Each structure stands twice: as C-alpha cells, then as structure tokens.
Amino acid sequence: MEWLIGAFYYKSEADWQFGFLNNGQFQRYDTSANDTFDSESTAFFGNLTYSVTDQFRVIGGLRVNDDQTTLMGGGEGGSSDETLWKAGLEYDFGDDEMVYATASTGYRIGGVNGSALVAAGAPASYGPEKVTAYEAGVKSTLLDGTLTLNAALFHNKYEDMHAQSFVTACIDPNDPLTCIASEFTENGGEIDATGLEIEFNWLPGDAWFFNGSASFLDSEFGEYNVGRVNGLGNLGGRQDVTMTTGEIVAAGGVPSLSLAGWTPALNPEFTASLQAGYVFDLGGGNFLTPMLQTAYSGEYWTFDFNVPGAEQDAYTKTDLRLTWRNEERGFEVEGFVENLEEEAVITRSVIFTPSQADVPTASIQANYADPQIWGIRLGVDF
Template sequence: PFTVDLGVPELEIRATYPGNTVKSYAVFGNGDFAVSQKLALTGGVRYTNDKKDFPDSTVVVTLILPDGTRVPQSTRSVANTPSFSKTTWTAGVNYLLSDEKLAYGKVSTGYKAGGSEQGITYLPENVTGYEAGLKTTLLNGQLTLNFAAFYNDYEDLQVAKTVNALTQVENAATATTKGLEVEAAYASANGFLINAGISFLNGEYGSYLDATDPRNPLTDADRANGLVGPDLSGNDLPDAPQIDAILSIEKDIQIGAGMLTPRIDLHHRSRYWGTEFNDFGDYGVLGQKAYTRIDAGLAYAFGQGWSIRAWGNNLTDEEIQTFAVIGGNGSMIASYDNPRNYGLNVSYDF
C-alpha cells in the first residue's frame, strides 16, 4: 500500500496482483525481387498472437479525510484473459532514376495489442502507413539530399492516462499523422560539415468522443444521468509540433600538429501540447511554447589521442519540456531538459 499526498484530503491505494502473464508469438518473413536493374519490389508479412492472463486482482482506493475518517472509494476484483491476433504486411517499390537518385514508395500496416487495466479491456491499435520519397547524392558525393512524404491512418489509437490514481487506457476511434521531411548533409573539401533537416507535421485525432478527463472523471452516477466526457475530435496529438528543424555546422581547422573544430547546433520546434486536451492546464505545464535551442562547442585534438573540448548547451536558457501528464486526482506533472549549462572535457583515446 502507499499514500498519495495531494494536500487535503489524501488517497490511499492498496493493490494486489497475484501474477500477470503476457505471451506473444509471431511468424514473419520478407523479401526483395529485382524486376530489372532499375526496378525492385519489396514485401513482407507478419502474423502476431498475443495472450494476456490477469488473475483475480484487488484494488482498493480509500479517501482519508482531515479528521482521519477513512471513506472507501472503489474496490475492484477482476480476472481477465484477453487475447488478440493480427496479420500485418508491407509492400514497396524502389526505382533507380540514376546512379545518384533513388525514388521509393511503400505501404505498411502495424498493430499494437490491446489489454486490460483495472478490469477494463481496451482494443488493439491498428495503423496503415503510406510513404513516398526521393534519395539523392550530388556534387560527387559531397551532398546528400533526401525528401519524404508520409501519411499514417490510426484506428483505435491507445491513450494512457491516470484516473483516481489508477492507470487506465482507452481508445480514440481514429487519428492521422501526415507530413513532409527534408534532410541534407554536406561535406566540403576544405573541412566544413553541415547537417540540416526540417519536418512539417500535422497530427490530430479524427474521432475521439467521450474522452476521460482525469481532472474531472465521471462517476457511474454521472453517466446514469446522461453525462459524457469531452469531445476531443480534431485536437492535436501530444508531442507533435508542426515544425521541427535542426541545423549543425562544424569545421576542421589544422593548427600545427593539432586539429581545431568549432561546432554549433540549432534545434527549433514550434508549439506542441503535452496531452490530448490541448491546453496548458492551471499551472501552464501541459504544453510547450515554440523554442530554438542553441548548443556550441570548441574542440582541439592534439598529440597521440589527446583532446580538449569546451562546450555550452541551451545557451539561450530555454525552458524545454520533455514530458507532461495529468496525474492522479488531476495533478499535473511535467519534466524539463537542463537549463543553460557548460563545461570543459579532457579526454585521451588509446
């Protein structure tokens, strides 16, 4: 048992799990077929069977009032043995436009097994993905430039959350992600190395009715009176910025018998949400505003394996969120990347 201190009152949770068993079996294969020197077909298939055995388990949630009175909130004893199976596949085509240019396209399906949390069974998640692109090598191999467009169609997307201090998974009916990615890498003869990339993404729920909001979960009495959860259809998926771009530049400079290498890295992301509800919450922690992070370093390699490097990360001291969730009883939890930091490293390779 453990107690979640949420101020006044408190929640005490006692859970007994006698031993859960999860078994997964899969058979798969893939292959390539060269139609000609320029055209090739690819394909694969996979069969997966998942079985989950959850024996009788007991979860007791007790509300502890300020005067010490204990009020049982819920007791659930359940046994569940859900099983799922799915055949997934992939098919693609590669076409060599020239020795430096390859065009490709593929269609793939994916599957994530369903399961059971607190006696409530949730459905498997299924996705069909489409991708087409172009890979190129230019300037006698000094420059690579790649393009990709994609579209993913989800059915019964699984959404995990914490409700009344208990983990719960529910299915959003549909969701999609679509976008464009561009990547480039350039290595010059005089020591410059440049990497750049940008992605444009649109990820949203198509149909997500009667969602569970941990900040205001509905009771059985609420549902008996006809109340339903919020409609999140059209909301952005969590952690899905519309723009994500990187740029890194470094150059090797020969100085005597050593090599000096300055480097700078930039990473820009547009605003994104931490949860499916698309709001910042009461404390402003359930989402991330747009930011540009700058890292820089200066390294000097010398002798037989010695190097020294001065570095600084997050030089503009951005608040960069790495995780956000609505916790038990509507609490809001977020974690952040390191603030501005810097240092000096000395190393020896042998």
C-alpha cells in the same frame, strides 16, 4: 533478386512499486501496488527485392508477431498476434537519384495497467496500437557526391491508439470535490497524420560539415470518446462537469468527452534542425572540432486534452561543443553547453486534480526537458 529471412525473440521482466504516504494532505487511493510485469515477443520475418530492370525494383515484406504481456506472474495480461506487410516500388533515375513509394503496416504492442489503477476501475490490459503508413519520396546525392538530399511525403492512419485516460477515485461518488483522477492507458480512437520531411547532409570540403532537417505535420484525432472526468472543469466547452454521478444516472446515460478534431500531444506543425562544424587538423593525429547545433519547434500540446495550461510555446534550443581528439591514442575531450537559451520546455503533462479541504486544486503535472547544462566529457576507444 535479393531476399532476407530471420527470426526475433525478446523476453523481459520488471518489478514496479507504487504507493502514497497517508499524511492527510490530499485525497488518495486506498491501495498500493507491488507489480511484476512480464513481456515476451516472438517474430518471424522476410523481405524480398526483385529487379524488373536495372532501374526498376519491386519490394515486399512480411512479418508475423506473437506478443504476450502478463501482470503479477500469471494474473491479468494481454496477448496479440499480428501479421504485418510492406509493399513498394523503387526507380533509379541515375546513379545519384532514386524515387520510391511504399505502403506498410505496423503496430505497438499492448500492455497492462498497474494493480492500483485496476482496483480503482481501469481495465487490466489494453491491446496493440496499429498503423497503416503510406510514403513517397526521393533520395539523391548531388554536387559530386558531397551533398545528400532526401525528401518524403507521408500519411499515417492509426487505429486503437494507446491513449491517455483517467480513472476517478472519490470519497463521495456524488461529490466531484472529493475526487481525484489518475492516468492509465487504454485503446482510444483514430489519428490521421500527414506530413513532409526534408533532410540533408553536406560535406563541402575536407573540414566543413553541415546537416539539417525540416518537418511539416498535420495530425488530429478522429473518432475518440472518453468518459467524464470529475473536477477537470469545462474542457473547451466539451463537457459539463457540474453534473454529479447521481444526476448522470438520473439523466439516463453517462456523458462522454470527445477528442475528435483535437491535436495529439507532442505533435508540432513545424520543426527544424541545423548542425554545423569545422575540423581543424593540428597534426600528429590531433583534431579540434567546434560545432554548433540548433533546433526549432513550433508550439504544441503537451497533453491529449487540448486545454489551457497544457501548451508548449514555440522555442529554439542551441548547443555548443568543442572536441579535441587524438586519433592515434583514441582519446578525446569535449566541452559542451546545452540549451543556451535556458528554455523551459515541457515534454509531457497530465491533468491532476486533488482536493484539499473540499476545494478542488486542479493543476497541470508536467515533465520538463533538461535545463541549461554545461560540462566536460572524456572518451577513450578500447
């Protein structure tokens, strides 16, 4: 029997400032923020592995967490106490193959929204995101120990997910053309994600090396509703934004937008990567290593709202590296080119809808990955 017990403690403090220059170019909140965020986490954990036979093992674990987040030094904040567990089975078919199955729980700590968003109607805090995960797989070493091949099937169910939502600030609450929407975090609904992951690492000789991976993923939102967001347009037929606030009240309710069935952001159905290189021994402790690595991603949504404009097409990104290293001196020089294809890849986007002269200017505010980069790196071991 093998066991491990331990403790964890973490504390951080961060300052954040936010504001708009009131130059009359677009509608803004009539507030600014100067916030202090405090975060403190304490955890105690234990793991146990019990060998039923030489080949069959039972594993288990328990972790107790206490997390505190505070905005503006003792003001609004949130707290969570979570007990997490893990249970599983492992079986060795020999010295080189093992199968396993596990079930476990996890969570992501909650947090707080900035004071400018809270002043406009966003909740001051949000709770933890929780997940129950199931996994079964195989780990193997083949070809006289030169090839490592692993595969895993998994299903994850997320609850109270950390979701994008919006608060709307309006000059005239009855006129959507005078409104803007800004993003904040809240606890949303559910996500179900099922997939397959495969990875390998192959060393066919003293000089060649290869590694790669592939992932297949199917994920979608379960029950998850957000409030109306004025000015966003008709989101795939899911909301009628022609109604004003007064019309909504007159209708006796607050219409909402359902994300059920949509795909969460940044979840392509298929991804794959491959790396290959060769180590030339130049003698005298000098080695020269050319290396190529390429990655493919299927198309994905860059925003939880699956609307036109928030899409990233499938792409391939390739990098080249050439490294010279002197082992005796611990010195190396690397030349590199990244993103040979010069792909413009969106890593995240947010619907942004300012109004200018009473004309809605709906747009997608996007973050991009690095463009093509080339350069030289120097490294020294101390």
